[in-house]
Amino acid sequence: MRHLRHLGRRPILPPPPSPFTIPLTSSRPFSESAAANPSNKTQIYVSRSHDPLTNLSLEHRLLQTSHPDSTVLLLYTNRPCVVVGRNQNPWLEVNQARLGSQSHIQLVRRRSGGGAVFHDEGNVNFSVICPPRAFHRDTHAEMVVRALAALGEARARVNERHDIVVDRGDEGGGTFKVSGSAYKLTRLRSLHHGTCLLRSPGLAGISGLLRAPGEAFIKAQGVDSVRSPVANVGVEPAAFVDAVVGEFRSMYGGGQAVEVDGFGDEVLEAEKVREGYEEMGERAWVYGQTPRFVLSTEATEDDPRERPAVPFESKLYIEAKRGIVNKLTLNGTSLDSPSIVGASIWEISDWASRLRDAGAGVDDVQEVGAWLNGVLATQP
Amino acid sequence: MASIARTLMAVRPAISRLAPRAAPAARTPFRTFSSSRMSLLRKYTKDHEWVDLSADHKSAVVGISEYAAEQLGDVVYVELPEAPGDWIEQGDAIGAVESVKSASDINAPIRCKVHAINKALEEKPSTINQVPEDDSHGGGWIARVDVDEAGVKEFEGLLDAEAYQAYVSAVDEE
Numbered sequence: 001m002r003h004l005r006h007l008g009r010r011p012i013l014p015p016p017p018s019p020f021t022i023p024l025t026s027s028r029p030f031s032e033s034a035a036a037n038p039s040n041k042t043q044i045y046v047s048r049s050h051d052p053l054t055n056l057s058l059e060h061r062l063l064q065t066s067h068p069d070s071t072v073l074l075l076y077t078n079r080p081c082v083v084v085g086r087n088q089n090p091w092l093e094v095n096q097a098r099l100g101s102q103s104h105i106q107l108v109r110r111r112s113g114g115g116a117v118f119h120d121e122g123n124v125n126f127s128v129i130c131p132p133r134a135f136h137r138d139t140h141a142e143m144v145v146r147a148l149a150a151l152g153e154a155r156a157r158v159n160e161r162h163d164i165v166v167d168r169g170d171e172g173g174g175t176f177k178v179s180g181s182a183y184k185l186t187r188l189r190s191l192h193h194g195t196c197l198l199r200s201p202g203l204a205g206i207s208g209l210l211r212a213p214g215e216a217f218i219k220a221q222g223v224d225s226v227r228s229p230v231a232n233v234g235v236e237p238a239a240f241v242d243a244v245v246g247e248f249r250s251m252y253g254g255g256q257a258v259e260v261d262g263f264g265d266e267v268l269e270a271e272k273v274r275e276g277y278e279e280m281g282e283r284a285w286v287y288g289q290t291p292r293f294v295l296s297t298e299a300t301e302d303d304p305r306e307r308p309a310v311p312f313e314s315k316l317y318i319e320a321k322r323g324i325v326n327k328l329t330l331n332g333t334s335l336d337s338p339s340i341v342g343a344s345i346w347e348i349s350d351w352a353s354r355l356r357d358a359g360a361g362v363d364d365v366q367e368v369g370a371w372l373n374g375v376l377a378t379q380p
Numbered sequence: 381m382a383s384i385a386r387t388l389m390a391v392r393p394a395i396s397r398l399a400p401r402a403a404p405a406a407r408t409p410f411r412t413f414s415s416s417r418m419s420l421l422r423k424y425t426k427d428h429e430w431v432d433l434s435a436d437h438k439s440a441v442v443g444i445s446e447y448a449a450e451q452l453g454d455v456v457y458v459e460l461p462e463a464p465g466d467w468i469e470q471g472d473a474i475g476a477v478e479s480v481k482s483a484s485d486i487n488a489p490i491r492c493k494v495h496a497i498n499k500a501l502e503e504k505p506s507t508i509n510q511v512p513e514d515d516s517h518g519g520g521w522i523a524r525v526d527v528d529e530a531g532v533k534e535f536e537g538l539l540d541a542e543a544y545q546a547y548v549s550a551v552d553e554e
Contacts, residue, residue, distance in 0.1 A: 114481035183482035
């Protein structure tokens with residue numbers, strides 16, 4: 001039931017019309033037994049869902065159940081969302097206040113590594129699952145580069161970070177990232193998925209969304225995003241899907257594209273997929289999977305950066321693990337109240353009242369509380 | 381095999397510091413860094429984890445192989461298990477690493493129960509690249525675990541150093 005409540009927080013938008021026009025042999029629910037069938041060596045799926053959790057769960061299920069010798073392509077487009085990597089810190093990567101003010105943008109944590117990216121209806125995601133022995137980080141980025149070339153974008157190439165960039169130096173523009181990659185490696189299977197910005201209407205807002213007010217104060221374990229200037233390729237999503245399917249077929253042969261519309265109702269698979277979907281929607285996953293981090297208003301031995309000015313006199317220091325406060329000190333004095341220590345940061349809607357409950361002074365309650373509300377705010 | 385040779389180049393200085401009388405590594409690339417008694421009890425999985433079983437068969441140390449560390453590339457984050465933890469079945473995740481935008485699970489090589497973790501990896505994940513098969517202080521080991529009879533039985537079924545080396549050579553040539 002929790003995921004229903006989770007979904008209910010947002011107005012459910014009517015699904016946009018499917019941008020995909022490729023001839024499809026069938027349109028049906030995802031079948032786990034077909035994915036696992038050894039005779040299905042090459043599998044191509046195009047998801048009609050625009051729900052990021054549905055698409056990531058479908059992808060994860062394909063990773064788990066597709067036949068170990070098969071090569072699988074999945075294409076999907078999500079409604080607007082920010083997707084952080086498995087080992088990232090959402091208070092460091094995402095401007096939570098800005099995200100909160102744009103309630104149609106969902107925050108998601110994926111299972112693969114890498115950095116934070118923005119998705120919307122002008123971005124098509126490609127995902128290739130293959131046996132580990134065939135895995136190279138650039139193989140399928142190169143596949144997408146060939147698809148873009150076939151669509152007339154000859155300046156696309158894979159860079160040293162395994163991203164796809166477009167050189168627009170001749171237009172005085174420089175080099176722009178159009179696609180970012182991330183990977184999930186398991187014993188039997190390797191997954192490479194990537195974004196491709198085609199006609200994203202939301203590009204102008206990305207840098208503001210992916211810049212957190214706490215950045216100068218937080219030192220986190222895990223993975224920092226690498227910022228790159230981004231641009232749209234400027235091709236139609238439907239044409240891109242056709243071209244990628246074409247390149248994939250020329251690499252692996254066979255395989256008619258199957259348009260997938262939701263999940264099948266075989267009890268076990270529905271249950272497994274639903275479990276994955278629910279887990280991924282939990283705030284305990286999105287925020288609670290955060291590696292250990294320290295927020296300090298003063299330079300520390302581990303993080304000697306000079307700090308920007310803060311609107312209060314006290315020295316504030318917070319340690320958190322898995323999104324839970326381990327320690328909070330003001331001017332070196334620990335506040336040991338259970339309203340702070342052991343509290344899940346994502347459940348703290350007002351730091352001032354927590355500080356008051358923990359016995360902080362009046363000034364700290366007001367000033368530090370207000371500041372923390374901005375820096376460690378969490379999308380409701 | 382080229383990849384394995386490169387790994388050894390990188391770790392050999394550390395080997396000679398730790399064990400000045402170590403045999404030339406090129407001939408025995410998967411020898412352990414601990415005593416020869418221990419090296420007899422080190423085995424590998426096809427998932428590229430290693431496990432050192434103690435002489436009394438009650439405990440073990442777990443880590444990832446040099447081959448795996450080389451394949452992963454620069455490790456930037458290690459997610460360690462909870463310690464003490466519950467019993468973990470063979471093949472279930474005992475931790476995870478991230479390297480070059482890739483999340484990879486570390487699987488329990490045998491049924492085991494974590495009693496200590498290598499906390500130094502949290503601050504210095506690159507240790508996994510430098511000395512992945514070192515089970516001493518400062519090494520890249522992942523966890524120290526308790527083992528029961530079922531785990532010992534599973535241990536018997538794993539690859540010894542020689543068989544593992546043959547396995548990765550075959551994988552590389554595929």
